[in-house]
Amino acid sequence: MEVDGVDKADYIKVVDECYLCDLCYMTKCPYVPPHEWNVDFPHLMLRAKAVKLKNGGAAFRDRFLAGTDRLGKLVTAIPSVDLAVNALNKKPGVRKLLSRQLGVHPDATLPEYRHNTARRRARSLPAESSEPVATDTTTGKVALFTTCYGNFNKPEVCEALIRVFRHNNLEVILANDEVCCGMPKLEMGDIDAVVRAGQHNVAMLDDLIARGYDIVAPVPSCVLMFKQELPLMLPEDSAVQRVQRAMFDPFEYLMLRHRAGLLNLDFKQSLGDVSYQVACHLRVQNIGLKTRDVLNLVPDTTVHAIERCSGHDGTYAVRNESRDAAVKIARPVARKVDEQQGAHFASDCPMAAQMIADVSKNDILPEHPMNLLCKAYGL
Template identity: 55%
Template sequence: MEFTLQAGRVALEAPERRPLAFRDPAFFDDAALEKELTRTFEICHGCRRCFSLCEAFPTLFDTIDANATGAADALTRTEMDRVVAECYLCDLCFMTKCPYVPPHPFNLDFPHLMLRAKAVRFRKGEVPRRDRLLTATDAVGRFLGIPIVAQTVNRLNRSPSFRRMTEGWSGIHAEARLPAFSPTSLKARLRHPRPDLPVVATTDTRGKVALFGTCYGRHLKPAIGVDLVAVFEHNGIPVTLIEGEVCCGMPKLEIGDLDSIDAFRRKNIPILCAAVEAGFDLTAAIPSCVLMFKKELPLLYPDDADVQTVARAFFDPFDYLVRRHQTGLFRTDFARSLGRVAYHVPCHLRVQNLGLRTRDILALVPGTELEVIERCSGHDGTYAVRRESHDQSMKIGRPVFRRVAEAQADHYTSDCPMAQDQIHQGLGPNAPAPEHPLALLRLAYGLLDPD
């Protein structure tokens, strides 16, 4: 009884995310990992609060329920690996559901344990070539962004017969919507900077921003970065594009490739730190990239002062605009209403604990009504395109698709462009295209593309 009361008291405290000790030799010890998986799975099986999140939990509960003992210590390693494969590291179980996270004495961090298991699997060479290729976003993006290559690949990816023919050897589901590669880079699109804007700082913003373009922004949808610059400059915030960046590392986190993440850190952090030292704040238009720099890298490298400096200077773009609005520096000279907007909040934005900053900014547009949807779209990195998990990803996203359809909105949007694509597919072939919140804000301002 004494332990139960103590545990209940501790569980009421705020979650405390602890660093991931991946440099400890025990981190990659297979026997130690299996012991911790068994301990965690037994606690989760007795709790079951996370049954409605990703497929990892129903898979875990059903597998334990089906074995003879009804206990986690009877699970085979293959059965454990099936649970690990269903986790896409959204962090929602840790941030919103689990009562046993630190400082509770059970000390559960389910996503970090899944990451550890993925890292062990990667080090043992058990990650398929398909997954290593899909997460090599810079290498793939540079090649497929060559204009003639982009046009050819985009055309083939839209061909149902080609997709069915290649599904077997590629491992990519024939019906999964794939993003189109852009033949024009983000850098090429940003030809009209306004460095002459006066810099106006506040207590928590410096008033000028360095934009981390992201793999998605550089190779797939540069329009998102262009819209960000247009909106920020309209609000008197000069923006410069970071030069020489590489992937933030989030795709590699998904498969446990910690060596690649370390290589990206050694490339990105000095560049970003130099921008901070030059007086810039940092931002990116993709929530997963912001999360990587603000939360994940600091937990991987808690003793790296430069990583911590970058984390403190990194902002979600709408969080930045809200902070400017709080000091009267956000412009509300909107030219038009947005009408009814169905707004999906991505998981990697929710776990940053910022509140609904995008909603708060869009709600300032007169005559705009927002339907906010806080539920997983099911895309989750490569999960939605893999042959073995695409159907499940669409099942996970079904409640979101239904909410968007029922909203009968003038626009539907998500901060995550991958979630947008997933919702677009879920709405059916005749659905209008989604629009990024930055594009909607630019539309509300009546800002025209100079091109």
Template identity: 60%
Template sequence: WNVDFPHLMLRAKAQKFKNEGARLRDRVLTSTDTVFGMTAIPVVDVTVNALNKNATFRTLFEKSFGVHREAPVPEFHSKTLRKRVKPMIKSIEPKAVGSTTGKVALYATCYGNYNSPTIGEDFVKVFQHNNIHIDIVPKEKCCGMPKLELGDLDTVEALKNANIPVLAKLVDEGYDLIAPIPSCVLMYKQELPLLFPNDPDVIKVQKAFFDPFEYLWLRHKGGELNTEFPNALGDIAYQVACHLRVQNIGIKTRDILHLVPGTVVTAQERCSGHDGTYAVKEETYDKAVKIARPVVRKVDEQQADHFSSDCPMAASHIAKLSDSTEKPKHPMTLVCMAYGL
């Protein structure tokens, strides 16, 4: 009975991709570096964002390309996270606490860089507020999770070969590693080490990669987290992202938010149904909605002050279906609010 079902399915996807390939839509949707980079060009980003809000265009796009007209799609920003963060960086003398060095490099991720750059800004603010030196990873490609889900293992390896040397060098320079998207953290903590167990640099990066709230909790345990929060957050409905749960680190996001006085966090440990592209495709959107319904129902019943999830895509999917919440807030944004930053 000890069957790793998710990885069994990934092996099946890899075999199917090897034998049959994939349709153009799926290749495009999983080519995040290329697609996001093109749509984040100045003027192009504004145009794409406007089209994605146009019902007529979305109907035509569904018929021609197979992206469901009701599926929430992210906004694109020409002023990316990498551009925004560079002027924010300041030198802080790192202080090691437990397994943390107090010196981190932020792996921006495709989504964090192009779609939700303000989340990364909040990361920098919170980490600097806690006297943690934070830099941006100097260059990066997609982590490879979308291609892994497609079964395209050759591209996963190519992306690994582009990213791992950069990240391993940072680890050699004393950096710990974090990322704003749970799927990307999981890729480096679990998926790449499973695929490339004999690559010493992959293992080096794995050992230095942390979920961001796991990192803050480790600092808190060592007495180095600033717990002076001037602003209460009230009632928070919090969906625990699947790719966060499988890291087996506990619900550290909830634990950090619980440190804020006047704050109650209700965690929903159920799948959002998004799964990267599953909630976007025409043929699976309705199934994704059905999977999300139990979480949506709980969120609507709670009538919380804030709705949050570590995964922005899951959060947007749930919020779109909810009657009680319009715009979700990332947990790090909530911490920023609590600090008054």
């Protein structure tokens, strides 16, 4: 069907259903460059979301779910509050209330919080023992942008990253004074909020770059924000361009070190067969399957990559009105994981991994590739 066959009254339905995975631009649409029409459908949808937000505002639920750093700081500030919130989020009565009052689907797994955040854990981790070695593409000095999810919800991923990088003689520090990258607000079309957050983070990261640090972040969506979205929004900002050039996916960085002969290949245990879902926002970065390539360096390890969307999108799988559609999108991936029956199942996106595990008919444990690499090193 051509666009002129779609009722204009239904255009907004398309906008609402688009969760900016960007895969239509990457794999489906025939009108992207070098075609003369040069259609960027994801960013067309983003513009529509921005107009909708400006004209009608956003629902409280959407603003609440997009406030990831504010909520994370609140829940993890005091010991035991995280445990109480996690327990409440699993109670059927509470979930029914959240569904009725906020539109949060009762079957959606909500992220758990950890008082022992990544920043707290990092204080007790051993430092690197030798001077980092620079290459043509990497400085050997890394600043970790922990992200909201990495700091408050999955601190074990950041801990594993620090251990693995230091095990490879890389200097690792934490990026200071970071705020949410803004990806949850981008999904709402809140461009102003994204730009404000971006300018704050870019100023901080640019200072680290001037001191010789490269930047990594454990969540693909956050990496994509600095590699793609902010440069599109602020094309004349030279600091944004510097951050774009210095921002790396963690496994992209490790593979660059490997090409320079600097990756530690002294692995202590194999991982066997690994079912690996390639996150959409990792595919969009156009860097190849670096996570697969690094894990395949572990002896007696075979990574089976699944390049299909999980349907999660951060909030799409959480909302009452879109949960069923998200499950439908995730089902083929879960079916593939079930068929492979690997020793491990992993995705670079923790939310995608959890979504697939929820839909799976088997009792699979979602893991992060960095934790698997940490295990392979025996750390």
